[in-house]
Amino acid sequence: NAGVTQTPKFRVLKTGQSMTLLCAQDMNHEYMYWYRQDPGMGLRLIHYSVGEGTTAKGEVPDGYNVSRLKKQNFLLGLESAAPSQTSVYFCASSPGTGVYEQYFGPGTRLTVT
């Protein structure tokens, strides 16, 4: 049982390049989330999904897109990377309705030059 995994672990992009971050969970969780972590700002929600085929905007969605074509996967895309998107990105998942904690992946460190 791997829990939540993220691919890749590290990536360096040049301004304007695109990339996709992959999150996978093997716990059959309904809900999935993408956060970014910046020093002193905690974690901020980018987008989330409450089920296969659904997505919704979080606190800081601009410049990102997501897709949840399969229940176990949640993809985060950057169409045209900017230096302001340099951050550590975390994926999380949780069971459906109810008061459940979120389970986090190990993170992806992205640098945009």
Added chain:
Amino acid sequence: AQSVAQPEDQVIVAEGNPLTVKCTYSVSGNPYLFWYVQYPNRGLQFLLKYITGDNLVKGSYGFEAEFNKSQTSFHLKKPSALVSDSALYFCAVRDIRAAGNKLTFGGGTRVLVKP
């Protein structure tokens, strides 16, 4: 809207001494409250949560937290800190009416336990 404040960027304690990490919150309704810990180059790990009932919540690794509704606080405590408790700690809040079980995190408090 929901928000969380962790007023201390860093807390330094000696091993064996009590540890307290402060958290205050703001929600329009009743809160669900969480504490997470992050070790270097790792994801967040769940420590404990408050849903309802007893104001003192016990969690993993000997941590506990006290919910105080009048002061809108949810401070994390450990009676005797260990060097291995050195990490980054996050408080998070969820309004019971928030769609998608969304959490709002505080900025984090770095804990350093000195031998």
